Amino acid sequence: MQDLIAQLVVEGVLDASAAQRARAAIAEGKPLDEAVLAADGIPEEKLLRSLAAIFDIPYIDLDKYDLSKEFLAKFPTRLLVQHRLLPLEETDGVVTVATSNLCDTTGLDALRLACGRDCRPVVAPSAEIERCIKRLLGVGAETLQSLTFAAGNIQVIDAKGDDEELDLTNAAQDASIIKFVNQVLTEAIDLRATDVHVEPFEDQLRVRYRVDGVLQQANIPPQVRRFQAAIVSRLKILSHLDIAEKRLPQDGRIKLRISDREIDVRVSVIPMLHGEAVVLRILDRQGALLGTQHLGMSDRDRSAFDRILEMPHGIVLVTGPTGSGKTTTLYAALSQINDIERKIITIEDPVEYQLNGINQIQVSTKTGLTFSMGLRAILRHDPDVVLIGEIRDNETAEIAVQASLTGHLVFSTLHTNDATSAATRLIDMGLEPYLVASSLEVVVAQRLVRLICPHCKVELPAAEAEQIRQEFGSVVPPVMYRGQGCRNCQDTGYRGRMGIFELMVVTDEIRELILHRAPAQSLRKVAVEQGMISLRRDGWRVIASGKTSPEEVLRATKDEITSGAEAAERTFGSHHPAASEAANLAQPAGSHT
Helix, strand or coil, X not given: CHHHHHHHHHCCCCCHHHHHHXXXXXXXXXXXXXXXXXXXXXXXXXXXXXXHHHHCCCECCHHHCCCCHHHHCCCCHHHHHHHCEEEEEEECCEEEEEECCCCCCHHHHHHHHHHCCEEEEEECCHHHHHHHHHHHHCCCHHHHHHHHHHHCCXXXXXCCCCCCCCCHHHHHCCHHHHHHHHHHHHHHHHCCEEEEEEEECCCCEEEEEEECCEEEECCCCHHHHHHHHHXXXXXXXXXXXXXXXXXXXXXXXXXXXXXXXXXXXXXXXXXXXXXXXXXXXEEEHHHCCCCHXXXXXXXXXXXXXXXXXXXXXXXXXXXXXXXXXXXXXXXXXXXXXXXXXXXXXXXXXXXXXXXCCCEXXXXXXXXXXXXXXXXXXXXXXXXXXEEECCCCCHHHHHHHHHHHHCCCEEEEEEXXXXXXXXXXXXXXXXXXXXXXXXXXXXXXXXXXXXXXXXXXXXXXXXXXXXXXXXXXXXXXXXXXXXXXXXXXXXXXXXXXXXXXXXXXXXXXXXXXXXXXXXXXXXXXXXXXXXXXXXXXXXXXXXXXXXXXXXXXXXXXXXXXXXXXXXXHHHHHCCCCHXXXXXXXXXXXXXXHC
16 A cells, blocks of 8 residues: 555655645544545546556546446446446456445455456446436435335235325335335435435336436336335425325425535425326525526516515516426515515515515415415515515405505416517406506516537537528527537436516506507507517527527427517517617627626
């Protein structure tokens, strides 16, 4: 070991002081590679390349190997995971095995005994080995293998859903089940997933993660289906639900702490045909944005939105489908106006993020605390600003309007496809047009689009860009990009999301139309004439900046047949504000990459 340390000093990997620290760590029982990494903080790849040269062992790129699940299945999963070993190929009875630990041959020796063949080591970074093992064997493969061995040949067939003879409490508390559930949750958080779907089918238990708004199937070993009941019971125990109740839906909550981050997990359990399905909504309390400057609005829309936020009363509505970021926009707005002079109270279902200095109320159907009841109580608490999680019915809408007319600034969300439909939706809910016209100040419609992964970003081919330009006209920027897909984005080409917005300020002309129950199309025409930028048009702005792709914007706005900007250009000419902004924004985006 001392000779190796000396050799690393000669090669310039370690200096004299780092070598002394490494020797002290080795004397305490640490392996050489761990001691060196801890002593100097050098990258693992640099150390491994030096050790590979010293031992005359090849340093390889795992991406160049055609790895097979079937080949890996010949070896004990527990050994591979525990010692970070990755069998690559077999030639003349000799197995080539990738390892990141050349100084500890315990794992290789155990693998030789287990498979009865000689093993030739090659060197690769530990993170790459772990990534390949997880991709090929699935999350928690070694955990499930130990469970399978413990279960032996016993099979539990639960055709009628009767589990009286199966002690699920003990099964759910088994160390392997606990470890597997923890691995699934950790994997979801590492992937930045917002939801985890655990779905039982006749022949499999499918686990999917929603990452950047799109579901991706998790790589789970097929034998996990045998432990479905114990896994669901473990999740029920964590969320303080009744594990004996299998016929009714249940909702619960799990609190996690990971690396000083507090994670809230909302749990929903629903009985399905082949067992109970579970959906976990992951809420990172530290993920809330502070201020509208982080939302991604255009300067024009953000300036108009910020002016409305300083008004003493009125209704601010944010609309869009579920999962479009409405709550995040409202939280950002509240954070911007949150000061010692204003009392802000919210009523939500659920409270997704805790905002410092803001009074937040959780709706509870069990106790009878509904939106309407809570809202009536809020108004007796002398608030300046009120946030209602969602306007769901006529009663809540009426109270919200009355609150705005009596001097309160009211924020809420509504499920409509665009900004102009919000006014007609409120009238359809039973509100008088004059109340809507006098209280509504601004409506923001939004969608979330995925951001191009910076690691695999490429420019669109000229022919493809020209085809898009012919279809959508001069609003299309001259240079566009997309992601090819790489390991950093799980081969999707996207990493992260941002909002695109459609902001309708309620002017006197629009109030007049609302009074006369004008349809949404008429409201939209006037709003576009006054400069409103449609969702798709705002998407072209983001495309022009090089942050997202045309496919992503068209996917998010596919319910918009013709965008307001395109209609404005055809109706009013290319110099109209709704159309000419495209020319200003559609500059070559090379400087933004």
